[in-house]
Amino acid sequence: MLKTISVLVDNKAGVLARVTNLFSRRGYNIDSLAVGTADRTDVSRITVIVDCDDRILDQIVHQLEKLVNVRTVKVLSDISNVTRELVLIKVKAPASVRNDIIQIAEVFRGRIIDISTETLTIEITGEEHKTTALMDMLKVYEILEVARTGKVALDRGMEYISYKDEE
Amino acid sequence: MNGAKFLVKLLEEHDVDTVFGYPGGTVLPVFKALYASKKIRNIRTSHEQGAAHAADGYARTSGKTGVCIATSGPGATNLVTGIANAYMDSVPVVFITANVPLSLIGTDSFQEVDITGITMSVTKHSFMVKSTEELALCVHEAFKIAESGRKGPVLIDIPKDILVSNVPNKFMSAQSKLKNLNAALPDVSQEVLLSASRLIDESKRPLILAGGGIKESNASESILALAKQINAPVCSSLMAVGEFPYSNELYVGNPGVYGNPTANSALEKCDLIIAIGTRFSNRTAIDKFVKDGSCKIVHIDTDRAEIKKIIEPDCYIVGDAKNTVSRLIELVKPHEKWFDGSVKNEERDDILEAVHEMFGDDAYIVTDVGMHQMWVAHGYPFEKRGRFITSGGLGTMGFGLGAAIGIQIAHPDKPVILITGDGGFLMDCNELATLKRENLPIITIVVNNGQLGMIKTIMNKARSSKLTSIKGAPRFSSLARAFNIKGYRVKTKSEFLKYAAEVNEKRIPAVFDLIRR
Ligand SMILES: Cc1ncc(C[n+]2csc(CCOP(=O)(O)OP(=O)(O)O)c2C)c(N)n1
Numbered sequence: 218m219l220k221t222i223s224v225l226v227d228n229k230a231g232v233l234a235r236v237t238n239l240f241s242r243r244g245y246n247i248d249s250l251a252v253g254t255a256d257r258t259d260v261s262r263i264t265v266i267v268d269c270d271d272r273i274l275d276q277i278v279h280q281l282e283k284l285v286n287v288r289t290v291k292v293l294s295d296i297s298n299v300t301r302e303l304v305l306i307k308v309k310a311p312a313s314v315r316n317d318i319i320q321i322a323e324v325f326r327g328r329i330i331d332i333s334t335e336t337l338t339i340e341i342t343g344e345e346h347k348t349t350a351l352m353d354m355l356k357v358y359e360i361l362e363v364a365r366t367g368k369v370a371l372d373r374g375m376e377y378i379s380y381k382d383e384e
Numbered sequence: 385m386n387g388a389k390f391l392v393k394l395l396e397e398h399d400v401d402t403v404f405g406y407p408g409g410t411v412l413p414v415f416k417a418l419y420a421s422k423k424i425r426n427i428r429t430s431h432e433q434g435a436a437h438a439a440d441g442y443a444r445t446s447g448k449t450g451v452c453i454a455t456s457g458p459g460a461t462n463l464v465t466g467i468a469n470a471y472m473d474s475v476p477v478v479f480i481t482a483n484v485p486l487s488l489i490g491t492d493s494f495q496e497v498d499i500t501g502i503t504m505s506v507t508k509h510s511f512m513v514k515s516t517e518e519l520a521l522c523v524h525e526a527f528k529i530a531e532s533g534r535k536g537p538v539l540i541d542i543p544k545d546i547l548v549s550n551v552p553n554k555f556m557s558a559q560s561k562l563k564n565l566n567a568a569l570p571d572v573s574q575e576v577l578l579s580a581s582r583l584i585d586e587s588k589r590p591l592i593l594a595g596g597g598i599k600e601s602n603a604s605e606s607i608l609a610l611a612k613q614i615n616a617p618v619c620s621s622l623m624a625v626g627e628f629p630y631s632n633e634l635y636v637g638n639p640g641v642y643g644n645p646t647a648n649s650a651l652e653k654c655d656l657i658i659a660i661g662t663r664f665s666n667r668t669a670i671d672k673f674v675k676d677g678s679c680k681i682v683h684i685d686t687d688r689a690e691i692k693k694i695i696e697p698d699c700y701i702v703g704d705a706k707n708t709v710s711r712l713i714e715l716v717k718p719h720e721k722w723f724d725g726s727v728k729n730e731e732r733d734d735i736l737e738a739v740h741e742m743f744g745d746d747a748y749i750v751t752d753v754g755m756h757q758m759w760v761a762h763g764y765p766f767e768k769r770g771r772f773i774t775s776g777g778l779g780t781m782g783f784g785l786g787a788a789i790g791i792q793i794a795h796p797d798k799p800v801i802l803i804t805g806d807g808g809f810l811m812d813c814n815e816l817a818t819l820k821r822e823n824l825p826i827i828t829i830v831v832n833n834g835q836l837g838m839i840k841t842i843m844n845k846a847r848s849s850k851l852t853s854i855k856g857a858p859r860f861s862s863l864a865r866a867f868n869i870k871g872y873r874v875k876t877k878s879e880f881l882k883y884a885a886e887v888n889e890k891r892i893p894a895v896f897d898l899i900r901r
Contacts, residue, residue: 231512235504242505272692279689285509285529288563381563 219248220274221298221370224263224281225289225380228254232286236263239284245269245277249302251367260288260380264369288381293372300370303342305330306352309359310337318358325351336361387516388413388547389420390556391480394523396423400451402442402793403427404435406462408455410495411482413547415453427793427822429786430814432459436466437786437812438793439477443470444773445748446794449530450477456484457495460541461502465780467537468506472777473596473623476535478526479507485545486514500541508536513543516551521558532565534687535600572703572711580658580682580699581715587656587680589722590616593639593670596623596776597661597685603705604628604769607660610713615721617654619647621662622761626749626772630728630765637727640668642758646725653723660684661705664694665777684708732763734877735898739801739829740765742884747799748773748791752784752808755837760803782811785828789815792824799888802828806854807836813860816867816895825891827884830860833900864895873897 226232233252240247248266255262267277274292281290306327310318315337322329322339325347331338339355341348345368352360371377385393391414395403402425407415418426429435432454439450450470454463460481470477483489484496500510509529511522519542526538584590592611598604604627611618617636618628628635637644639651651657651670657679664670683690683697684705691700701708736759739749745767751757751774766772773791775783788802804812809830819826831837840852864871872883874896887894 230514231500234501238504272696275692276689279691283508283687283689285562285565382561 218268218270220267220269220295221293221300221368222265222267222277222281223291223293223370223378224265224287225255225378226261226263227286227288228259228261229286232261233263235284235286236281239280240265240267240277243276243280245273249368251369253369255380257380264367266368289378291378293370294376297373297376298370299373300344300368301342302345302348302368303340303366304348305338305340305364306355306360307336307338307362308355309335309361311335314358318355321351321354327351385551386413386548387519387542387551388417390519390551391523391542391547392417392421392424394520395451396421398523398527399448400424403451403453404429404438404442404790405453406432406435406455406459408457408459408482408495410457410484410544411453411455411459411547413544414480414482425793427789427818429789429818432462433466433782434786434789434812434815434818436463436477436479437469437780437783438790439479440466440470440473440475441750441773441787441790442794443475443477443790444787445770445791449527450475450790451480452477453480455495456482456544457497460497460499464503464506465778466786467503467539469775469778469780469783470537471506471508473775474535474600475537476530477537478530479537479539481539481541482547483512483541483543486543487545489543500539503539506537507539510539510541512541513546516546516549517555519546519551520556521560524558525560525562528560528562529565534597572701572708576699576701577708577711577715580701581712583656583680583682583699584614584658584712584716589654590614590656590658590719591650591654591723592616592618593621593657593659593662593668594618594624594627595621595660595662597687598624598627598705599770601661601686601705601707603660603709606706606709606713608632608634610658610709610716613713614716614719616658616719617650617723617725619644619650621665621668621776622774623776624661625761625774626766627769629767631767633726635727636723636725637730638761639670642755644727644730644762646727646730649725650723654679656680656682658682658684659697660709661686663690670695727762728765730763732765733759735829735880736760736764738877738881738884739803742881742888743799743801743827745771747771747801748788748795750774750784750788750791750800750802752802752804752812753779753781753838754805754808755833755841756803756805756831759831781805781808784808785812785815785826788826788828789818789822789824792826793822800824800826802826804828804830805837806830806832806834806857806860809860810854810857813863816864816869819893820867820869824893825887826893827887828893828895830895830897831900832860832897860895860897870894871897873899875899
């Protein structure tokens with residue numbers, strides 16, 4: 218089952234390597250991983266989505282907590298979180314089909330962020346079913362490149378985590 | 385003051401009295417500074433692996449953190465087995481390596497390796513010092529991390545330019561921003577203790593399985609008190625062998641593939657395992673007794689990540705072993721005795737008796753890895769805790785002599801006996817030079833069966849003697865003499881006792897080639 222884990226870590230060289238090393242060495246499967254600074258510049262937030270059962274999930278949380286640079290670990294609620302991923306899609310778009318593609322993008326609330334005589338680049342944000350649906354539609358026109366940010370997520374409402382400072 | 389001198393000063397501040405290491409071009413400034421130190425003794429071994437195991441043995445028996453220093457490149461890679469060994473057995477050691485100057489890092493320069501990368505999964509943490517400003521903080525944090533919670537090795541890699549450049553006064557103190565490493569250890573609630581005691585009360589045949597974790601918490605006496613209260617046989621994983629007096633009625637030994645029959649028999653029959661400070665290593669082979677669900681489990685450990693890693697317990701307590709057990713004693717009801725048998729009634733080898741007779745309860749008994757290790761773990765009549773030193777988690781052949789050196793340095797007045805195999809001794813006998821140079825009265829007993837005994841047992845059916853024979857090995861007594869150390873070839877208990885008495889009286893090192901073919 219897919220689980221979303223938020224990890225607040227010290228924003229230091231090598232920390233991401235330690236976290237990913239833990240996953241690979243213990244054989245946990247990463248479905249998606251996204252990293253960026255959090256509300257403080259000395260803190261990074263890693264959002265990792267893993268496919269695992271409850272026992273492995275419990276292991277992942279506690280193994281992560283043992284890493285010196287990991288400050289806070291939380292498994293997000295399955296039912297009450299917001300998850301987003303930004304996807305950039307470059308499609309082959311000669312003049313003959315350009316308008317069709319723009320229309321499709323609009324239906325999905327995608328934005329055209331680059332245009333050339335032969336191509337269009339669309340930016341789309343949302344949950345996975347939305348981005349895949351758009352990709353399916355665009356396949357007809359030959360997709361040239363896709364770049365994804367990886368999923369980021371937060372719990373809804375007053376559920377939130379903060380960085381655990383020094384002792 | 386340059387970085388190297390400052391590093392040594394920092395080590396002195398951490399009360400380091402001995403470092404084990406081996407020099408090389410890159411790390412030389414550190415050794416220069418060490419020679420100038422009046423507080424720190426520097427033990428140079430024959431090989432970095434020996435130094436790593438020595439720091440490990442020192443840490444296991446002194447209660448202090450070991451320190452081991454090596455040069456960049458091959459010096460650093462030679463430490464890797466020693467680092468992994470300390471990691472698997474949760475031993476606090478700070479490893480310090482020098483690296484090429486910062487400007488050369490990442491260029492595949494001469495004797496450059498990414499040692500923090502190589503050791504990432506076998507250290508608790510590691511530091512690459514990127515500026516003189518960070519040096520103090522890295523050293524302070526390294527000791528703190530190695531020593532807190534579940535202990536383990538930490539590596540500090542220092543580029544050479546930091547060792548030779550001046551450290552301004554303002555960088556000499558450091559403010560740690562480390563997280564609270566003991567935060568994972570909350571107070572144990574009465575509620576969870578009650579649910580554990582309820583399981584114990586309900587069981588008819590409770591058994592205690594203790595692991596290496598009980599050493600740190602000094603829990604063996606409390607565990608025996610609990611065992612007495614509920615009449616439970618006590619068995620220990622390999623890492624906890626020696627923590628319970630061999631003569632104790634309730635001690636049934638070490639279970640597992642090569643285990644004590646008494647321990648295995650108790651495990652087979654019990655209906656509840658109270659597992660304390662053990663990580664259910666596959667070596668203990670516990671799963672075959674619990675898979676069918678006929679046996680319940682209470683798991684007590686300080687490391688939350690050990691809970692449910694291998695076995696899903698019926699009840700678990702994250703807490704200090706001694707504290708938790710002492711509180712449990714207050715709650716549990718007395719039980720009838722259900723298991724008859726103790727390890728002391730098992731058959732024992734006369735040589736082990738002889739060693740005990742000669743060197744007494746205080747002697748540190750170190751082993752290498754193989755059949756001789758099992759032989760000692762199952763048959764040596766340990767009475768005092770903390771006297772059995774072995775490579776449990778990694779099972780490192782070639783651990784023995786280095787470890788013995790570290791122990792003898794920590795305890796100059798105590799007997800240190802290494803019982804090793806002919807295969808294992810071929811891996812670390814280079815350290816005899818260190819014994820000689822430092823004049824360490826370690827007694828080595830090579831159990832000479834002419835084979836890689838443990839491999840032979842695994843391979844018996846295949847009968848591949850080519851793979852397991854030690855043909856070509858020297859006479860170990862002559863080998864010792866080549867190092868100017870006493871060497872004896874012995875076959876019987878009386879021969880052994882005769883020569884052992886001689887060397888014991890003179891407090892000199894000796895190698896006994898114990899023929900067992
Ligand atoms: C460094 C290392 N290499 C290989 C092994 C695998 N191994 C385990 S026991 C053993 C045989 C040990 O032979 P010996 O030292 O003669 O001891 P014995 O089993 O005969 O007592 C081997 C090769 C190991 N544990 N460590």
